[in-house]
Amino acid sequence: MKLLLLTLVLLFTYSCSSNNKVETHKKDSQEKQGYGGIVIKDKKEIKLGKNKLLYPKTIEKIVEDSYFGTVVKDPYQWLEDDKNKNVKSWVKAQNDFTKSYLNGELKEKIAKKYRKLFNYTRYSSVMKKGNYYFYYKNDGLQPQSVFYRTKDIKKEGEIVIDPNKLSKDGTTSLGGIYLNSDASLMVYGASEGGKDNQTYYIKNLKTNKLYDEKLLNMRYSSIAWNGSNGFFYGRYPDPKTVKKEERTLNHKLYYHKLGTEQSKDKLIYQEDKFPKHAFAPQITEDGKYLIIYVWEGTDPKTMIYYSSLGKNDSSGYPKVLIKKLFDKFDASYEVIGNIKNTLYVLTDKNAPKKRIVKVNLKNKSKKLIEIVKESKDRTLDAAFVSNNSIFTNYMKDVHSELAIFDLNGKFLKEIKLPTVGSSRISGKQANNKVFITFTSFLYPGVIYDYDFKTDKLIELFKTELDFNKDDFEAKQIFYSSKDGTKIPMFIVYKKGLKLDGNNPTLLYGYGGFNISLTPWFSTIRLLWMRNGGVFAIANLRGGGEYGEEWHKAGMLDKKQNVFDDFIYAAKYLIEKKYTNNKKLAIMGGSNGGLLVSAVMVQQPKLFGAVVCQVPLTDMLRFHKFLVGHYWIPEYGNAEHSKKEFEYLHKYSPYHNVKDADYPATMVATADSDDRVAPLHARKFVAMLQKHNKGNSPMLLRVKSKSGHGHGMSVEQIIDEQSDIYAFLFDIFGMTFK
Numbered sequence: 001m002k003l004l005l006l007t008l009v010l011l012f013t014y015s016c017s018s019n020n021k022v023e024t025h026k027k028d029s030q031e032k033q034g035y036g037g038i039v040i041k042d043k044k045e046i047k048l049g050k051n052k053l054l055y056p057k058t059i060e061k062i063v064e065d066s067y068f069g070t071v072v073k074d075p076y077q078w079l080e081d082d083k084n085k086n087v088k089s090w091v092k093a094q095n096d097f098t099k100s101y102l103n104g105e106l107k108e109k110i111a112k113k114y115r116k117l118f119n120y121t122r123y124s125s126v127m128k129k130g131n132y133y134f135y136y137k138n139d140g141l142q143p144q145s146v147f148y149r150t151k152d153i154k155k156e157g158e159i160v161i162d163p164n165k166l167s168k169d170g171t172t173s174l175g176g177i178y179l180n181s182d183a184s185l186m187v188y189g190a191s192e193g194g195k196d197n198q199t200y201y202i203k204n205l206k207t208n209k210l211y212d213e214k215l216l217n218m219r220y221s222s223i224a225w226n227g228s229n230g231f232f233y234g235r236y237p238d239p240k241t242v243k244k245e246e247r248t249l250n251h252k253l254y255y256h257k258l259g260t261e262q263s264k265d266k267l268i269y270q271e272d273k274f275p276k277h278a279f280a281p282q283i284t285e286d287g288k289y290l291i292i293y294v295w296e297g298t299d300p301k302t303m304i305y306y307s308s309l310g311k312n313d314s315s316g317y318p319k320v321l322i323k324k325l326f327d328k329f330d331a332s333y334e335v336i337g338n339i340k341n342t343l344y345v346l347t348d349k350n351a352p353k354k355r356i357v358k359v360n361l362k363n364k365s366k367k368l369i370e371i372v373k374e375s376k377d378r379t380l381d382a383a384f385v386s387n388n389s390i391f392t393n394y395m396k397d398v399h400s401e402l403a404i405f406d407l408n409g410k411f412l413k414e415i416k417l418p419t420v421g422s423s424r425i426s427g428k429q430a431n432n433k434v435f436i437t438f439t440s441f442l443y444p445g446v447i448y449d450y451d452f453k454t455d456k457l458i459e460l461f462k463t464e465l466d467f468n469k470d471d472f473e474a475k476q477i478f479y480s481s482k483d484g485t486k487i488p489m490f491i492v493y494k495k496g497l498k499l500d501g502n503n504p505t506l507l508y509g510y511g512g513f514n515i516s517l518t519p520w521f522s523t524i525r526l527l528w529m530r531n532g533g534v535f536a537i538a539n540l541r542g543g544g545e546y547g548e549e550w551h552k553a554g555m556l557d558k559k560q561n562v563f564d565d566f567i568y569a570a571k572y573l574i575e576k577k578y579t580n581n582k583k584l585a586i587m588g589g590s591n592g593g594l595l596v597s598a599v600m601v602q603q604p605k606l607f608g609a610v611v612c613q614v615p616l617t618d619m620l621r622f623h624k625f626l627v628g629h630y631w632i633p634e635y636g637n638a639e640h641s642k643k644e645f646e647y648l649h650k651y652s653p654y655h656n657v658k659d660a661d662y663p664a665t666m667v668a669t670a671d672s673d674d675r676v677a678p679l680h681a682r683k684f685v686a687m688l689q690k691h692n693k694g695n696s697p698m699l700l701r702v703k704s705k706s707g708h709g710h711g712m713s714v715e716q717i718i719d720e721q722s723d724i725y726a727f728l729f730d731i732f733g734m735t736f737k
Contacts, residue, residue: 053697055689056093065620068642072620072655076686080625080679082671091671091682094700098666101697102723109736110527110729111722115141117523118718123461126153126447127426128433130183134160135447135461143170143713147177147188149205153449153460160205166190170713175200178223178231181287181430185258187223187231195674196220196627200233202258215262219248224281224290226309226318230257232268232281232290248627251278253292257316266317269305276629283309284338285429289361290320291335291343299633300348300514300548301329306361325359325366332548337385337429339407344371344390346383353547354380356390356409371409379547381516382425387432387452393425397476398488398518398545402436413455419443420476422518435460440519441492442469465523471495472529474519479572481541482564485553488545489569490519491578493534504533504732505579507570511540511562512591513634514551524721531729531737534578538569540595556636557647563599570599570606582608585728589613590676591634593667597653597684600663609731610665611724614676617684619652620645625677654680657687661694664731666724668701678702699727 060075081087119140126135133153138145143164148157166172175189175198184206189198200215200223215221217238224232232255239247253269256262269292271277282291287309294303304326312318326333331349338344341362348354351374358369371390372380378396385391389412394401400423402415417423421440427433434450436457444463451458474492481487497503506528510517517537525535539545542554542562554562570586573579584607588596593615600610620638622628636644649655665688669681681700688698701723703716712720729736 053695055698056090056097058090058686058689067620067638067645067649070645070649072649076683079682079686080621080677082678087682091700091702094682094685095702098699098701101699102701102726104726106729106736107722107726110726111718113736114524114527114722114725115718117526118714120463120465120523122445122463123447124437125426126435126437126449126460127179128428128431128435129179129181132183133157134177134179134183138714141714143715144173147174149183160186161188161203163190167192170715173712175218176222178225179205180225180228180231181285182228185225185228187225189218189221192672195672197674211258213256213259213261215256220278222280222282224283226255226283226312227287228258229312229316229318230255232283234279234281245624246275248629249275253279253281255317268320269322282335284335284343286338286340288340289338289343290318292322293333296329297630297633298513299329300332300551302331302333303327303329304333304335304345325361336383336390339385344385344407346380348548352549353378356380356383356392356405371407372405373409379544381544384425384427385429386427386434389452391425391427391434391450393423395516395518395545398490398516398539400438400518415450415455415457418446420474420519422520439521441474441490441521441525442472444521463521467526473497477572479568481561481568483561485541485561485565487541487565487569488539489572490537490539491534491573492525492529492536493578494529494532497532497534499577501574501577501580502583503579504583504585504728504734505536505573506533506585506587506728507536507538507566507573508587508592509538509540509566509569509595510588510590510592511542511554511565511595513542514544514548515591516544524725528725528728531734533728533734534573536569536573536578538566540565540569542591555634557643559635559647560651562595563602563651566595566599567603567606570603581606583732585609585611585732587611587613587724589615591616593617593676593680594619594653597667598651598656600665601653601656601658602651604660604662607663609728610663611727612665612667612681612684614669614673614678615653615667615680615684616676617653617680618655619648620655622677622680625679626674628677654684654687657684657691659691659693662688662692662696662698664696664698664727666697666699666701666727668703668720668724670703672704696731 061078063074063077065072079087122138124136131151132149134149136145137148146162147160149160150157163174164170173191175191178187186203186205187200189200191198197219200218202211221233221235234251234253236248236251254265255268256265276296278295280293290307290309292305305322305324307320307322309318331347334346336344336346342358342360344358346356353374355374356372358371359366378394381395382393383390390405392403399420404412419440421438421443424437426435436448439445444465447461448457449460473495476490478486478488517539540562541550544551586596586607593612596610596612597615597617616622623632623637638645638648667681667685669678685700692698
């Protein structure tokens with residue numbers, strides 16, 4: 001369930017009673033100049049005079065929106081319609097302009113080196129089902145990682161599915177993969193161009209053949225196999241049958257029986273009175289219970305319903321009688337295992353840093369019995385039942401710690417990890433297997449099999465890379481934010497760095513949706529640091545680093561805390577002589593794109609460069625597009641109340657651009673992003689180009705056949721990262737070595 005919510009992140013019916021719209025189309029000479037208006041053939045053509053950039057022309061069509069008596073003028077609302085030919089012309093002109101600015105010898109050098117660095121074997125996501133181990137592997141420069149299986153993990157596996165054969169250009173990626181208990185059947189999702197909307201296929205792994213049926217319109221869907229007969233899953237209505245604004249409402253739970261068309265799927269559950277409710281199924285490993293998670297948007301709070309599962313009826317469909325276990329959105333709940341009728345549940349009910357409880361479904365009171373108490377100094381990030389014990393993954397000061405408890409909550413042991421870093425755990429009750437994936441800033445990555453008998457981590461796959469970690473240094477510091485709150489930050493750089501205040505520095509942040517930024521390895525970061533760059537990550541409020549209270553301190557009307565935390569991270573790096581304001585770049589994507597666009601507008605003189613990826617920037621209208629209504633619990637809705645309008649309007653990046661000398665800015669989006677509408681990037685760049693009074697470039701980069709960032713081919717990744725770092729090297733006057 002946690003993975004599903006992570007997918008939804010930037011991954012609610014709105015009232016227009018307070019919104020009276022008046023369009024006042026501006027009739028001036030600018031309109032006659034057309035859309036776009038220039039053709040770029042050479043980089044020299046993009047400059048006018050000594051330094052001033054000659055951007056493609058952008059017309060204004062003033063639209064006035066009224067919110068609780070306040071009129072907000074919007075000159076670029078016309079850029080929201082990506083199907084309009086004038087918008088397409090404008091986007092093409094902007095993209096051509098950006099390519100002309102970025103393309104050149106510097107980008108080619110960076111791309112060549114990055115491709116060489118990226119050409120190494122990578123493994124991920126080991127799991128054991130039936131007699132097989134399953135894992136992903138990429139030989140180096142394959143567009144997409146390939147899914148393998150093997151009975152002997154020490155031997156090379158056989159290909160289960162190769163997504164590189166699903167499209168000619170490598171832009172079709174695998175979504176979710178779901179295996180039944182004996183690994184004889186598999187459902188997998190295929191995403192074209194990085195879209196969230198996927199098609200699901202069913203494969204018989206004994207015969208290696210696909211079933212005739214396929215499942216369409218599978219957005220944010222999870223699968224729960226019911227033996228070998230079929231599976232439960234959730235889906236939205238066919239988009240062709242509903243209004244545009246209803247395409248991500250009225251979610252329903254279905255059962256698909258193998259060998260039948262999707263149109264024959266049996267409706268299991270729906271809630272007509274609550275169109276924003278959605279459902280994710282899970283079946284306990286013993287097959288005894290169907291667990292149904294009920295969620296609403298990206299709020300981590302969930303409800304849980306359940307049903308006993310017995311024999312199927314005469315038609316081959318399971319008998320389901322749904323009962324409610326947790327029927328209020330008062331906390332997050334996740335079933336991590338069961339022993340007969342007793343469920344073990346990970347929850348933040350009365351425990352912001354989470355605890356583990358158990359509940360007997362045969363007990364009428366459904367009383368929660370605490371098993372593992374909430375920790376005072378670390379957050380319980382993940383857990384599951386295996387080998388008659390509870391395996392846990394904690395986060396303490398933004399790094400992982402592993403511990404094992406017995407089923408009564410008695411602490412048994414800690415498991416030592418290689419260094420300060422990030423671990424992901426997965427495992428099953430049925431085979432007592434636990435797999436640990438570990439990485440850190442200077443630790444490329446390793447996958448372990450934990451042996452309960454010997455209490456040892458058995459290395460399965462290790463990333464081999466031409467890289468000496470002793471050449472670099474990674475450390476964690478704590479700085480004070482505006483209100484005195486202590487904020488952790490990691491800083492990574494090449495050893496021997498002089499703190500002379502003149503080092504090019506890249507500061508990264510996110511700060512939202514209970515998402516934690518823990519240490520991870522990056523090859524492009526090696527290239528940056530080898531050329532004298534410093535990399536820093538600030539763990540801002542709004543994330544999940546210290547539990548739900550930390551998250552709440554950076555959401556809704558407290559969002560400014562996130563921006564202040566980031567601004568004070570920048571000030572710390574300058575004060576401690578890592579860098580100066582002209583050599584400091586900030587980067588963030590999605591909610592992090594909102595972050596960097598907001599702080600650059602609030603503090604334009606604090607930064608030298610901004611990389612803003614797939615951002616939200618119009619916080620008054622975000623909920624009207626794609627799945628934006630999911631994020632209302634995180635941000636609020638300007639049409640709900642005057643209070644929400646006022647705090648959103650106060651920080652909305654698009655609405656707060658004013659005449660100023662802004663830092664060099666690259667705003668990147670994708671034409672296939674069906675999570676965060678690309679209109680945010682378009683409108684923000686148009687506003688920046690109008691109001692920037694300095695000579696720094698304001699660039700829009702639009703990638704094709706790519707979505708919100710996931711599912712990109714290796715070449716797409718290399719091209720995008722080469723553009724970003726060529727931009728930074730150029731702005732900071734860095735010599736590429």
